[in-house]
Amino acid sequence: MANASEPEKPFDGAMMNRTALPSETLVRGVPGRFRGPFARWPRTADAVLAAAMLLAAVFVEEAPGDALRIRPITDVPVPVLLLYAVAGAALYWRGREPVAVVSVALVAWGPTLGSSYSTSGGIVIVALYSVGRYAADTRRSRLCTAAAIAAAVAAVVIDGLLNSVPWGDIGFGAVVMFGAWYIGRRLRLRAQRAARLRQEQAAETRRIVAEERTHIARELHDVVAHRVSMMTVQAGAARMVAADDPQEALAAMAAVEQAGRQALDELRHLLGVLRPDADRDRLGPQPRLADLHQLVEQVREAGLDISVTGGVEAALPARVELSAYRIVQEALTNVLKHSGPRTQTEVRLSCESGGLTIEVLDDGRGAAVPSVSAGAHGGVPGHGIVGMRERALLLGGSLDAGPRPGGGFRLAAHLPTSGEPA
Template sequence: MQWTGGRLGGRDVTDAAVAVAVALLIGYAIVDPPGPSSPWSAWSAWPVAAVLSLPIAVRRRRPRAMLAVACAAGAGVTVAGAVAAGAIWLTFVPTVLVLYLVAATASIAWSAAALAVCLSVAVTAILIFYAQVFPGLALAGAPSEMPAAWPIEIGTIGVLLTVAWALGTAVRWKRDTTARLVRHLADAAVIDERRRIARELHDVIGHSMSLIAVKATVANHVADSRPQEVRAALAVIEQTSRSTLTEIHRVLDLLRSDGDPRQDPVPAPGMADLPELAAHARSAGVEVELAVREEAALPAAVAMSVYRIVQQALTNVVTHAGPTRCAVTVDVDGREAVIEVVDDGSRHGRPPRPGHGGHGPNGGHGLIGMRERTKMYGGTFDAGPRPEGGFRVSARLPYAPDGTAA
């Protein structure tokens, strides 16, 4: 059972309601049994039923302990003769319900052992009841509604316990499989994002190295009036830049999947393209206020990362919160780029769709990509709902003058 702010959760209320229903069923069966009546007083049926059903209400707090309590209580009242002959299986219904939760949360080995123990205890208690208690009970005045026979009781309880264990085990297997799938998808998203980052870095570095190669080649051809060492140095620069460019192409081509199409080189997006991003978001119904303060020119790689973070943040706003109002602030001071994207939430009052920020610590794939880009520069990234409503994304990218991480 989980307490939140001093209040019971929805599952706790459901368990309490089920416990009350089972207690009423057990109490009614003891008061008006299908077979011979219990030698105990009629009023004792309700305290007995309450004790038997209590583990259901608190099973989520200590599932294993409550399973032991439920099984021991069922066996105890059975051996004591405070149960309904012909319907002893009702006494072990709380054990069945708690065993389901144990099987859904514990390991298969532990839950299977618990099933074996509970079944053994129930069988032993029923055999003792029919051997020592049942012969001394007064015969019912009317024909029995249910035959009072130990094989029927044991068979019913055995089926119920086995089915509860099987269902709980299936739920646990499905939950574990889903968790593994989620982790796999998150890892795949990180790998895909890193591959895309590598391609974009390929464009930036490839473009820069191409310029170096061209300038070095020109310098090499017009350097007749220069000393010979200058010509030799330019020749080394030309050769080094060309071999480096070839190596970059070779290594980064390994990051491409076999089915990825080859794309023609395109200019890398940067700070100058941010107004176009804002215009696209406005056309989708988001009122974007863009504020850019750039005291120093950003290196191409950093500018592209800033562009991609703002692009993904605006995409999330359009997809999950629009139409709404959004403020985008980019502050560049020569040492770091600080990005903040804040939206006011949906104007229609509907909650954000799944994916606006995602679930869990990593969030959706968009947040994973932004976090990975920030991590490249050793920066900090934060994203989450705002107390006053809406969502906030903040990233800080420290960098060196050459565009590498600071």
């Protein structure tokens, strides 16, 4: 008869060390990022920059011989001061509305071209850099950016001709205008590449950890299987001798009990090893419709102009509330991804006797993909819509998504609140 107290296979310390090492190595290999003031305190830094550029436009002017000099503020007419103030103040919003800021700066610079007060070109340079650094990568934004660069170059040429500036200096000024945008654009692309690299490294870390967990699970499975096999043999032996030798049968059943307890301990360890990280929202309670306001606040902070109408008064099945929350979450993520911030978005919720109806409407254009209904089988939409559709179908519901006639995008889902899922 097998002995329940035989030594176990040593695996805990070595295998857990193997699990930790790949993650630590990759994390330590990622270089730390330097974060300047515009990344740490963006609003304060933009306010300081706007004030500095405004003071430069007001007090600094060109002197003979390509020199600079300080002029008294009393020498600047009030209308020109107002133009400077508008252009300088606009720089405060350069990170959020870069295209609008460069438009304001160009309009404020225009009336002063050809005069000694044409000193707000520096504000235009900063605004062009901001367009390259922060403007959304959409067709409309690209067209506005091209128009802004062309207008800035034209302003440099007009100002130079009116002031009889040599063509070499005019060409240099035009290059500076274009170069400001180009530098901002290159920095934006570099930041995006760095973000992708960090995501790839994090994904590689998760992949390696998952492989190690699978390896650990196999070894732990061998240990648990050994214990269960031992229990089966001992239980069979106890049954065979129960009639003739009750004491030996009791001893065998005690060994079965001990082996069962050890198997349970090892099984708990197995589940602990395979449990996903806490930061993936798997350890806490699943979200419900009552948590929708937190999701709305998060997307508002991301820049989405969102409103929620309607609501759900009665308690719904947990599976319906979870699916409804995930559908709204994915729909809002798609709006941010395809239409960008500042998109007017409305979430409508209504609960009738037949089930819960969800509508997500936006006025953007980026999400204009072929219409997808719960019953459609032609065409392959994006993974987000496929996932939402599957959630609705598993509950026996339906989902429609497609462009709105007046522009924008509409997603409508109906989730039954009773009955069996399809």
